[in-house]
Amino acid sequence: MTSSLRDLKPGQVAQVVDIASNNTDQLLKLSALGLVPGCFVRLQQRFPAYIVRVGETLLSLDGAIAEKILLSQEIEQVK
């Protein structure tokens, strides 16, 4: 079973392994903001929208997109 950004808890860090979307616009938008497979994301919060930190960029996403961002199983807890 793979986990997605939806399964991450606030404060946790994980590596993106795949973005399971075949919507080119979505992929291009995410990549232009620096979110691509291989990068590390840190979840800040889930409600009212997902907010993740990629490097020094803060991104807000819908749940529908969060579940397409697939993560490696090793999850790191950062205080």
Place this chain on the structure above:
Amino acid sequence: MNMEYPPINATIPITNRPILLIGNPNVGKSALFARFTGHRVDISNYPGTTVELAHGPFSVNGAVLTLIDTPGIHSLLPRSDDERVTCDVLQNSSPWVVIQVADTKNLRRALLLTFQLAEYAMPFVLALNMADEAESLGIQVDTRRLAQILGAPVISTVATHGRGLDDLRASLESPRPVSYQIHYDGAIESAVQRITTLLPENWTGRRALALALLSGEAGPAEHARRANPIPPETWQAQLASIQAIVAETAAQYSQPLAYEITRQRLRCADCLLAQVYQAAAVRPPTLAEKLGQIMVHPVWGWPFLVLVLVVMYLFVGQFGAGTLVGWMEETVFGEWLNPLAIRAAQSIPFSVVRDFLVGEYGLVTMGLSYSLAIVLPIVLTFFLAFSLLEDSGYLARLAVMANRPFKLMGLNGKAVLPMVLGLGCDTMATLTTRILETRKERLQVTLLLALGVPCSAQLGVLLGMMAFLSSAGVAIWLAVVTATLFGVGWLAARVLPGQRTDFILELPPVRRPQLGNIVVKTLARLEWYLKEVLPLFILGTALLFALDRLGLLVWLERGMAPLVKGLLGLPAETASVFLIGFLRRDFGAVGLFTLARDSLLTTNQLIISLVVITLFIPCIANVLMIVREHGRRTALAVAAFVFPFAFAVGSLLNLAFRLLGIEF
């Protein structure tokens, strides 16, 4: 290359070759621009867009050049208006040098742009701005090493304090293109080589053009063709060969080529970062970041939102719509300008012309005094507040808070920006629906703005009227309008063809707003208002004058009276209130106000008329703006929906009151 870009000296007049500022959003480009030009700024909209370009004089070593500030962009692949304009300017202006401004701490994203600029082979300087912020976060960038790798000057700056600006200025004297080029993997790199050889040699930035073509964007190549034309049939043949190469290359990847190219650029950026960028693995959040977290907090975000709204109401609603409007209307127009205009008009022998200028529906007494005395102060205070929210980073966070409610309307949080702007001026907000990605969303927001978002002129009047209502009455008005907004939004999302887009939004850092920045932005928007909206008000007044002269106004009023009486259960006099209200909001409202004050309306009737007047299209200027943005047919469809619909909601409310025996 040195032949092409000789060093600047005072004897060569090169004022026609500008210096461009390019960079990601929120990296301090405007602050740098203000430092270099000393606020001698000329802001213009790029033709056909709302994208603002600022020009200013900038002297380098005795020569005066033009400095151009471009909109913040994520990529040079022209996919949004901002990106298209930046690419256009980059290709059209043959810049003396491109200064890329970067947020030092976010070097990774900046490099994504650097690589693309390098492919255009333009003279280039990288300004690593906000260096102080990066330092305080414990981030270190080896600028010397980075300059070595890129083969171009890299200068550390703090634009707000003027740090590093002399070095930056000095580096502009002998500009040269970046020598560093990304080598893409086998298939893409060989495709780039093959496409490049198919492009005419006198086209600049052929490598960039080839990569854009591979990414599915022909725009940049078309641009180059316009600058250096080749016979159409030759180009058609070349284009066919290029398309074959693109198709062949695309077949080798499972993902779209544009995405594959960006991923490889990011991989390259990560490699480079490993050599020059050092940061502590984990750092505690800064004060600004903590504040940013409160703004979008699941619990604390809501009281914060209410606080922002209250402060905005006090500033725009009380100070702008109350104090400033009162002064402009009573003193400036009432005591000075109108009497002056009327006296001047006395000398005109034709009464029609006199009335046209200073009559009941006169250009000066109505058109100008309405748009300048009533709307302008409100719009001014609103734009000031809006720029403040924008600059502080709150606006994007507001979109986060609004995402869920807006999803119910089939939109996403980004639509909150035009909707909030609509509370200032629906006409301007209709124009800014351009920031939304699909035509469906733009149309949907345009409709909702026209229908249910009261503009500041409407709001001012509505608030005054509510003095006659109990809080239960106000609650009913609010509930009916909100339910209508959500209901129509929900329906429109299902009826209108097209896709909704998902919510992906970058949150800019929370920062203390720069006063100069806010003043410049507000002035630019005001100038826009005077240029674009004022003529629409004048046109609207002229229309009203014609209707009145031809006797059509009375005729329309008489036609509407039975509807108003029968369906809405209101006195016949309210017909003229609604009619005039559409053409001039405050007149209509004053009429309503008088009726209420003279106790000619029951509380039930007052609530019904408030609902109907809120749901009406705010003004004729708004309709004209919809015509401009979406065409005549759409505007007609919106009007044909909104007016009967407002009446329908009013009559249903009337019916409900009667059937349920509700009496206030």
